[in-house]
Amino acid sequence: xxxxxxxxxxxxxxxxxxxxxxxxxxxxxxxxxxxxxxxxxxxxxxxxxxxxxxxxxxxxxxxxxxxxxxxxxxxx
Amino acid sequence: xxxxxxxxxxxxxxxxxxxxxxxxxxxxxxxxxxxxxxxxxxxxxxxxxxxxxxxxxxxxxxxxxxxxxxxxxxxxxxxxxxxxxxxxxxxxxxxxxxxxxxxxxxxxxxxxxxxxxxxxxxxxxxxxxxxxxxxxxxxxxxxxxxxxxxxxxxxxxxxxxxx
Numbered sequence: 001x002x003x004x005x006x007x008x009x010x011x012x013x014x015x016x017x018x019x020x021x022x023x024x025x026x027x028x029x030x031x032x033x034x035x036x037x038x039x040x041x042x043x044x045x046x047x048x049x050x051x052x053x054x055x056x057x058x059x060x061x062x063x064x065x066x067x068x069x070x071x072x073x074x075x076x
Numbered sequence: 077x078x079x080x081x082x083x084x085x086x087x088x089x090x091x092x093x094x095x096x097x098x099x100x101x102x103x104x105x106x107x108x109x110x111x112x113x114x115x116x117x118x119x120x121x122x123x124x125x126x127x128x129x130x131x132x133x134x135x136x137x138x139x140x141x142x143x144x145x146x147x148x149x150x151x152x153x154x155x156x157x158x159x160x161x162x163x164x165x166x167x168x169x170x171x172x173x174x175x176x177x178x179x180x181x182x183x184x185x186x187x188x189x190x191x192x193x194x195x196x197x198x199x200x201x202x203x204x205x206x207x208x209x210x211x212x213x214x215x216x217x218x219x220x221x222x223x224x225x226x227x228x229x230x231x232x233x234x235x236x237x238x239x
Contacts, residue, residue, distance in 0.1 A: 004083050008087055011087070011088050015092070027195075027198070028199055028200060028201045028202050028204075029131070029133065029165045029191055029194045029195075029199075029202060030191075031135070031202075032133065032135045032166070032167060035135040035136070036135070
């Protein structure tokens with residue numbers, strides 16, 4: 001019986017632990033911060049963005065993928 | 077009786093169900109639903125007119141692109157069959173008002189700073205448009221499309237409203 005209780009307790013702890021890690025999705029109308037200039041690759045300064053892109057291109061051989069089209073509102 | 081893992085399976089199932097059901101989804105109005113009395117009062121759509129509710133925000137570029145087309149469409153509606161109402165969901169009132177001034181929005185706008193109205197509609201993306209007849213949601217249009225004015229007129233025609 002004691003072992004069963006232990007397993008139950010373990011399951012309860014697992015559930016609480018998992019729920020603490022749960023992800024709350026951002027709603028479409030809550031994306032003001034995500035759409036901000038500071039959230040862009042390289043930040044709001046276009047010069048820094050250019051340098052950042054240059055570094056990635058020359059050091060890692062990658063290009064693009066630093067932004068999304070649209071206003072970050074989840075629209076087309 | 078020797079304790080076994082099978083003895084705790086019902087409890088485990090119950091716990092997992094509780095875990096899954098706890099973050100329950102918020103109530104959202106859908107096509108076919110009637111607006112709550114609070115929403116009816118807030119939107120205040122005149123009787124006999126088709127309500128076109130447009131959700132927008134200053135940070136939503138697609139919303140900004142659509143608004144001039146909506147303004148053009150309102151001018152075409154000489155018989156005033158439509159009642160367009162904008163819901164600005166900006167959390168910062170100043171930003172919202174500046175955006176409305178910048179685009180010279182001339183239709184009624186509710187500043188939903190607390191985002192209570194949009195929470196009731198819960199669109200999956202923005203911009204979001206809802207068509208309301210007699211306080212009942214009869215259609216919706218989610219996401220950005222070019223020539224939204226033509227799209228709205230076509231949608232309303234399908235609903236039996238000629239603009």
